[in-house]
Amino acid sequence: MGNNNMTGGNKSPLGNAPSPRFNMMWVWGIIAAGLVIWSFMSPSTAQSEITWRDFSEKILPSGNVEKIVVVNQRVVEIYVKHDKIAIYQKEDKYKNIPESGAQFYFTVGALEKFQNDYDRLVEEKGLINAPDLTFVEKDNGWSDIIFNVLIIAAMIGFWIFIMRRMSGGGGPGGVMNVGKSKARIFDKENDTKVTFKDVAGLGEAKVEVMEVVDFLKNPQKYSELGGKIPKGALLVGPPGTGKTLLAKAVAGEANVPFFSMSGSDFVEMFVGVGASRVRDLFKQAKDKAPCIVFIDEIDAIGRARSKNNGWSSNDERENTLNQLLTEMDGFGTNAGVIILAATNRADILDKALLRAGRFDRQIQVDLPEIKEREAIFGVHLQKLKLDPALDTAFLAKQTPGFSGADIANVCNEAALIAARNNKAQVEKQDFLDAIDRIIGGLERKNKVYKEAEKRAIAYHEAGHATVSWFLKYAHPLIKVTIIPRGKALGAAWYLPDERQITTREQLTHEMASLLGGRAAEDLVFGQMFSGALNDLERTSKMAYAMIAYYGMSEKLGNVSYFDSSGQAEMAFSKPYSENTAIEIDREVKALIDDCYAIAKNILKEHRQGLDNLANMLFEREVIFTEDLEEIFGKRETGE
Structure with a gap:
């Protein structure tokens, strides 16, 4: 399905130029410049430290x-007699001492010790005319004022910074905005509009949601007859099928604002945040209605919600869900607000959420059929430089079970491969x-087989191909390869029939095809290899599903132990007795043994063809449907 990204931007009323925003860096820059200017303008004392x-x-x-002054009990300033200053200025280290004020200074540690040392010095030197010590306390004038101003400015700046961060600074991540909705709004004027033309496939889902579009365009058409549009629609389907894109297309077709939010965006570590975000989301939606x-x-x-508060409960998540239920169908009104939601786990949703008046209907968004896949390929191939002979119908046949996202990935991967091989087109x-x-x-490519291993793998894959060729309900074979990919040492590629229902015979033929590789190993080499692990796993799951889920057992009868509600995951016991479990195991083993016998009999009957196919595969490593037709003839297909 086509995927056009919607991006929104905040523009100023004057056009594309962004509106100016306050920045604390300007404040710090002005303060720093003031300090530099002040440092240059303030007079320099040029006192000489001694x-x-x-x-x-x-x-x-x-x-x-002339005098000695002790300033603030730390700095001793020495004043030289005015007519004696020139004597010291003749020395290089004292030539810059000032004419006025103190000429020399030094600092002291303990004032009392300095006094004692000074008195002892005067006494020892016999300095009768030595000046007495003078003690003064004085501030630093402008230095202290500027320092105090800087401290206050720094505190104010830090407070503003913290408050801006707490309020989010205009963004969604602030502490004060923790209860605000994180929903993105796609406005019809500022964002690229997605319509149903951009959504390939999903024909039935489009029909369902067209009613929502029609109501948003013509609400009076329904209100005049007394009808009410569904308040919510739930899009259910596997991942990658286009649920989000379909919701955007609804908004684009209706030409109304579109709020997009993930369910996980409501969840936060703070108590009550989820419910607050739900309230804020619906408040914004009501202001923008219809939307x-x-x-x-x-x-x-x-x-x-859990019925046992002590087991698998989450109060914060449940509070968020309760608020959502209230907003969707509470005492308030949400006229013009339609809720669309998407999930691939509708079976685990709360029943209150799915009742009439909330999510009134479920719209199934399934994997695309062959015609829908062809349309999806048509959307994604528009951006590629293609070979004119490329057939999109052929690509659609080669991709059964692929979602829209998978098809987009195929197109992108093909373009990368073509570029890697220096091709001019894909x-x-x-x-x-x-x-x-x-x-x-x-x-x-660097995986190297021993010859014996390669031959064993060739017979294994040839066994799959041979058995599936002679079972008319097995999936048609496309190609067989023994080139290792991922964890697989070899593979047989099939083109599954897109069935709506499956019979017991069809399932049996598929299981026999899966067991064809193990049967070939046993027939040719007389021993079993570990490479059949994936085949056995898939076969066992299919067998248990047939016996325990689909009721395809004559002994057990039409009984199913499948739990579609998902509640069995929390159960401590099986939904059947131990005797029934033993009977299920016996039936499964008997079913698998029958399928294995079918596979082995086919291989015995066509042993020469098996050998020819294995030898061809051993030499060429990849063979196709045409090669099997040369060996076995035309394949019989089921109805």
Whole structure:
């Protein structure tokens, strides 16, 4: 299915130019510039720092000291007599001392110790005319003022920064905005519009949702007759089938705002946040009505509530679900707001969510059929440079069970393969290689087989091909390969019939085909290899499904032990007795033995063809349907 991304942007009223926003970096820049200017404009004292030794041996004994001032009990400033300053300026290290104020200074540790040392110095030197110490306390003037202003500015700036972060700074991640809805809104004026033309396939689903589109376009058409449009529609289907794209197309066709949000966006570590986000989402939706609210993966919050509060319960998730139920059909009104939701686990949703008045209807979005796959290929191939001879119908036949996302992946992978091989256009073989790459995995070219291993693998794959060729209800074979891909050492590619129902005989033929590889190993080599693990696993699952789920056992009768509600996952016991379990195991083993016998008998009957096919596969590594027709003749097909 086509996928056009919707992107929205915030534009100013003047056009594309963004509106100016406040930035704290400007504040810090202005403060830093002020500090630099102040540092250049403030006068420099040019006082010369000296040591205690200089002071005690040269300056004080010279008799040139006029006064000594101890500032703030830490700094000792020495004032030289005015007429003696020139004496010191003649020395290089003192030539820049000022004419006024203090000429020298030094710092002291303990004031009391300095006083004692000074008194002892005066006494020892006999300095009778030495000046007495003067003690003053003074501030730093503008330095202290600017420092205090900077501290206050820093605190204010930090507070603004924290508040902006808490409020989200205009974004969704702030603490103060934790209860706000995280829904993206796609506006009809600013975003690329997706319509039903962009959605290939999904014909039946489109018909279902067209009623929603019609109501949003012409609400009076229904209200005049007293009818009410469904408040919600649940899109159910496997991953990649286009549920989200279909919801966007509904909004695009109706030409109304579209709120998109994932179910996990409601879940948060804070208590009450989920319910708050639900309220905020519906408040925004009511303001934009008529509009569509789309909740993807709604099973994240819509899972059935537990009846036992102590077992598998989550109060926060359940509170969010309760709020959603209230908003969808509570005491308030949501006129013009339609809820679309998507999930691939509708079986685990709460029953209250699915009742009439909330999600009134479920729209099944299934995997596309062959005609729908062809249309989907048509959408995705438009962007590729293709070989004119490429047939989209052929590609649709080669991709049974593929979703729209898988088909998009095939197209992209084919383009990459063509580019890797330096081709001018994407060809048929590139698509076939892409399909093999997606289904089987990356080809392991450096994997080296021993000759005996390679021959065993060739017979194994030839066994699959031979048995499926002579069973008319087995899936038609496309090709067989012994080139390793992913974890598989070899593979037989089939084109499954797209059936709506399956008979016991059809399932039996499929199981016999799966066991053909093991039967060939036993017939040719007289021993069994570990390479049949995947075949045995698939066969066992099909057999148990036939006996325990589909009621295809004559002994057990028409009894099914399948639980479609999913509640059996929480059960501590099986829904049947031990005697029944033993009987199921016996029936499964008997069924598998019968299928194995069918496969082995076919191989015995066509042993020469098996050998020829295995030898051809051993030499060429890949064979196709045409090669099997040469060996076995035309294949008989079922109805």
